Amino acid sequence: MLGAGLLSLLLTACGGSDGKDGEDGKPGVVGVNIDATPTLKADFTNATVEAGKVTVNFTLENANGVAVLGLTKDHDIRFGIAQLTHVTVATDDPAKPADRGFQWQAYINDKKAPGTVPTGVNNLNPSDQYQANVEAAAKCDSCLVDHGDGSYSYTYQANIANVTEPLTITYSADATQRATLELELPQVTANAHLDWQPSTGKTEGIQTRNVVSIETCYTCHQPESLALHGGRRIDIENCASCHTATSGDPESGNSVDFTYMIHAIHKGADRNTVDANGALLAAPYKIVGYGGKVIDYGKVNFPQKPAADCSSCHVEGVNAPANADLFKADLSNTACIACHTEKPSSNHSSTDCVACHNATEPYGGTGSAAKRHGDVLKAYTDAEAMSVKFTNVGANNTGKITFDVQVVDKDGNAVEKAFVSQSSRVVVAWDSDKDYPSDASASYSKRRIALSEGTYNEVSKTYSLTGTNFNLPADANGKTFELFSTLDVCFNNGGYGVAAVVMTDCSAANVRKVAVKETPYHFVWKDNGVDSSATAKNRREIIDAAKCQGCHNQEIHHYDNGVNCQTCHTSDKGLKTDTNYPGGKIPTSFAWKAHEREGHYLKYAGVQSGTVLKTDCATCHTVDKSNVITGITLGRAPTRTWRFGDMANNGADIWISSDTGTCLSCHQKYLSDTAKSHIETNGGILNGSSAADVQTRASESCATCHTPTQLSEVHGN
Secondary structure, three states, X not given: OHHHHHXXXXXXXXXXXXXXXXXXXXXXXXXXEOOOOOOOEEEEEEEEEEOOEEEEEEEEEOOOOOEEEOOOOOOEEEEEEEEEEEEEEOOOOOOOOEEEEEEEEEOOEEEEOOOOOOOOOOOOOOOOEEEEOOEEHHHOOOOEEEOOOOEEEEEEEEEOOXXXXXXXXXXXXXXXEEEEXXXXXXXXXXXXXXXXXXXXXXOOOOOOOOOOOHXXXXXXXXXXXXXXXXXXXXXXXXXXXXXXXXXXXXXOOOEOOHXXXXXXXXXXXXXXXXXXXXXXXXXXXXXXXXXXXXXXXXHOOOOOOOOOOHHHOOOOOOOOOOOOOHHHOOOOOHHHHHHHOOOOOOOOOOOOHHHOOOOOOOOOOOOOHHHHHHHHHHHHHHHHOOEEEEEXXXXXXXXXXXXXXXXXXXXXXXXXXXXXXXXXXXXXXEOOOOOOOOOOOOOHHHHEEEHHHOEEEOOOOEEEEEOOOOOOOOOOOOOEEEEEEOOEEEEOOOOOOOOOOOEOOOOOOOOEEEEOOOOOEEEEEEOOEEOOOOOOOOOOOOEOHHHHHHHHOOOOOOOOOOOOHHHOOOOOOOOEEOOOOOOOEEOOOHHHHHHHOOOOOOOOOOOOOOOOOOOOHHHOEOEOOOOOEOOOOOOOOOOOEEEXXXXXOOOOEEEEEHHHHHHHHHHHHHOOHHHHHHHHHOOOOOOEOOHHHHHHHOOOOHHHHOOHHHHHHHOOO
């Protein structure tokens, strides 16, 4: 009974209140696992330095702002650290050291001896070199801390207050420091950087050196082609803080300082030096990659002349980097000697270029670098303000086209004959709303008319020209015609002792001939002249000419009045001998030149550096507001034919059908038997004996399966 009573009491106690409810637990973290996320963004939040040990805090998110969880030291994450150092160099006057501005200097460096050095390659000078580096989190068990919510901390293994090997770097808490992060996953890569001043903790209002934006690089480069070092480095800030003035390539002996390297690369084939006797020698920039592979940047063709147009890369204005105008400061010689080499001419005994070329105390007759480069550009700027005026278009009594033309200055005054190159031409074309006249009916060489072939009126300063070498088409009425000016105006060159660049008599020695940029004059033909009541038809927009000029600058190849290459380089234009191409002959059509020629098609040919891959259709073709390719239309011109050289028959003419010819302008050398069979099965012609043969047999159905969107995706969009 006693036991039963105790049991009853216990049961009563258990059935009573258990007191106050416990607090709610913390909400679970909403996030995505790092191994599953297809997108990734890294951001530094802050950094500290204590006794030389750097600790950084950062976050990881996906494209939707969701936390990315689960980062460990065993993921491929690496960190760099650099200081923005004020550099001065001694001069003959100890009291006046030369100011070389602020330069990044990495704390983490290695000293490397040359590895495999290729034989038979000139301009290689192997030597031990320092190379900036980063540290891997995987080498430290405790450095990386996961806070469990998509935020992380990392404490550097290097102590930046005690760097003496292999280079001595003196840490200053007042100097701007830059921490960099590179995280490479199998499916995605992220980079980040943070600039801060340890003494104040500031990240704004501190010394910077941000000169060029990566978006400017993307004007010519595809983004993925600038994912370097195996694809792990994608941000220009990370590049600049590692490619420092003390870094070099041991196999070539060349500097890989960012400023030096970029300028030297883009000087391309125009980079020269002189030997001991003053003779000019080609000196393209070269480095040696893994396994002894030589990368020769002498094949780089962009930006084309005038290479002195600094604004191609150094873009100022809205949203420009903080130090976009640094190239005007006349502080560093690095960019100068990168382009002009260590001894740019026999007239220079020193590589201290800015000692003479500066804005404050220039050597007599020189001027600053900005002025000297501006001298080159002034001719183009002045010519761009001019225009070309066509009048009195008609036909003579033999049925030949006639017209008058003037070059007009910015104020509307006709330019005198002496200043206009008499060998420059006007090109006549029709069907400009389609694919221009066929080469067979009116070749480009016959449709061009030089000023020297016409008559000149001294009073009105007008040229009267007649197209004597070609006939107007029998069905000219209603066709859209085009008069395309390639007229050049002459200017003196800038240089030593030249105060100003001005128009100059074309008969003078060493004049610079610059095309007047004027859009072609389009009109509709009726009977013996212009049908003023009709509106000229426009050609479908295929390429964006502004994109071409973005890479090429003012000059492309010849006839540098904008981009109107297709008026001459028609699809059936003749072949050109080129022993480097299979069969020994290449097409001269515009599509072939734009897709395959040097400097454009670099995936399998060209530089082979991997830094420019012109396979993104949007690089050149027009796009709509949603960035969808609009400049590609299959099946648009079923009667068009392309002339190619037969690679298996010494370049003999073969004729190709419309869509097939466009594809072959890239892929002829790489076309497999399977691809050939696919093309022919679907109505394409690869071996036509004539244009008429192709037009009779072709029945292409490419557009059935191959949409512009699909093609752009295949080619890298």
